[in-house]
Amino acid sequence: MSGVINEKKIVLGALAIIAFATVALVVLPYMQLKELAAPESLKPYTDQQTLGRKVYIANGCIYCHSQQPRDANLGPDGKRGWGRPSVAADYVYDKVHLLGTMRTGPDLFNIGARQPSADWHLGHLYQPRAYTPGSIMPAFPFLFEARKGPAITGEVAVVLPPAYTKPGVTIIATQDALNLVEYLKGMDHTYKIKKTVKESFDKLNDVSGKKETQ
């Protein structure tokens, strides 16, 4: 019995196992899903929405908010107004996926449909508790500028509930805040998924299920 064989077995065994896992969890899903067509009603992100998405990533919104309403048999997501169960095709324009794993706050996949008002979003980002009592979402004052005096033309002033305003102080949204709100408002996946999209997905599902065993 030689030690060399043992070393080879460890290295080759380790490589074979990681290769198997990589094929199953990375390569096959990639092959299966890379050509998936976007639903007709889903529009690519605008430049401003893309910038807003960066603000969403930079500030870690994903650590409390998912973007994946589930089927009715898994939870009352639909009843909470979070939308129909999402499908893979809904995400084709997402350059980095933001599915999320926590729901410390609600799912945001259709927040644009639930809250279409930019004023609401801006005020809520500035002080969540002004709109949702008991909310534990952080306030994001650093996305705003508090100024004594009125807003200059072209600037967007935040409309807050009276209890949260200070006399003479105007809260002005930064470009980051405006971009983020543009992204959130665009989060609307309430369009119907055509049968064809669903079918093509199921078909793909079937094919790769067989591939898996080859």
Added chain:
Amino acid sequence: MQNIGLVLLLAFGFSVLGLMVFIWSMSKDFFGSKSGAGANVIFGAHEIGLVEDPAVSNTSELQHDVGDTDASMSVQEIKDRQLADASSALPAFAWITGGVVWLVLASLAGLISSIKLHQPDWLVDQAWLTFGRLRVIHLTGVGYGWSSMVGIGVALWMIPRLLKTPLIGAKYALVGALIWNLGVILGENAIAQGYSSGMEWLEIPSQIGVLFVIGGALAAIPLFQTFANRKVDHLYVSVWYIGGALIWFPILYAIANIPGLGAGVQGAAMNWWFGHNVLGLWFTPLALATAYYFIPKVLGKPIYSYNLSLLGFWSLAFFYSQVGGHHLIGGPLPTWLITLSIVQSVMMIIPVYAVAVNHHMTVGGNFKAVIHSPTLRFIVLGSMLYVAASVQGSMEAIRSVNQITHFTHFTVAHAHLGNYGFFTMIMFGAIYFIMPRVVDWEWPYPWMISAHFWLVTIGFATYFIGLSIGGWLQGEYMLDAARPFMDSVKVTIPYLQARSVGGSLMLIGHIVFATHFFLLALRYGSSKSEVVLGAPLIDKLSKKKAKGA
């Protein structure tokens, strides 16, 4: 769609069968004629029965716990071991010190994040202090700072002892520690400034992440050089775990950073392939390698079953590598992928059983030694929590349980049971053993070891129990359509507060530990000579010298 289940089942059956044949063939090789020899390779020729724990203040007491013995080491063996320990001292010190500093900083970031969840208007004016950034600073700091650095440091220190060969090329590992540390510093800064990649566990931008690949490769050079020049025939189980981990991590990290792989839902599959493998194929093997060395070494008693450890290693690698999809149960991903991960998650029972039986049977009957040896106290607790974390993980992958725990703090508590209860506890134990040998000095204040142990144990129990209950309730409230969503937030508040209390105790424990660590490094207190290899050994060594003279 219906035959997917059958096809999957067949594929799964074949892979398990293949694995069994593989393990069987391995065990034939290892144990054909020299059954059991593998477990003894970490001891000297007549050393079995002799305790070793440089962290104890009274070695004879520990020896008495295990049973008095005539076992001894030859003068040459002791000299060889001193040489082995000296060869790894500097690089091990560099990696471990980096880890300890990151532990304190990252726990502080974790505690502030925890408090923010029940004090959402606290520290909100600075962008870098917002929850979504500080939480990532915490995770990156404990993952890439503390866990990775201490894991590599402890592995570097064990290698010369496992291979009975002085470490060759220590300077590469030393440079590697500096580069890795630079990677963590730059990575944390990038996250603080908002340059996160957006994917969990992979937030550090690839341009900085490349430093981990370079630093890790530099640490691997001495490991493989020593490997090639080793003096032992048998490769002890810890060597497989270390070797596996060092092969796996660079591959995982490099593939995960390929541009474009994070896009679409297939990006989520890749994300959790990485996210769970960094635990299963990087942290877990490093900690198991550590437990497999120190438990038998402190007790002077070979591991119970070498065959079981073999089964444990290969089944861990095989099953653990495919569980990532269980983070996406119910998500918009192909059913086959998620089913595969659920099945393999449940199969994790096999490797966990192997480790549990092996460690329990080795420690069994020596619980007094566990009390007296600081090293064992931490490592045995860590081993027990490994079993708990893994069984819990298998349960959480089952759909009906996952339905409740997914998206809740219950998962966060589980993650800490793994990375803190298991990994970190084992590393604490290893550091208590290693550092006196690295610095050639005894731990100056044994009470600080006790204080550290009780602070982190009570703190962590508070953290884990509190957050698990809170997370479970959160999940149940969320599933109850009759309750408004806000109920699922409000119900967690007292438990989030409990988590902050537990987290504070843990942070205080870490400060005590780090202070003691640096006092030792600066050689405070009065060293006793017995620290060199333990009192009985030195006695025997001097007796032999006297005889020889």
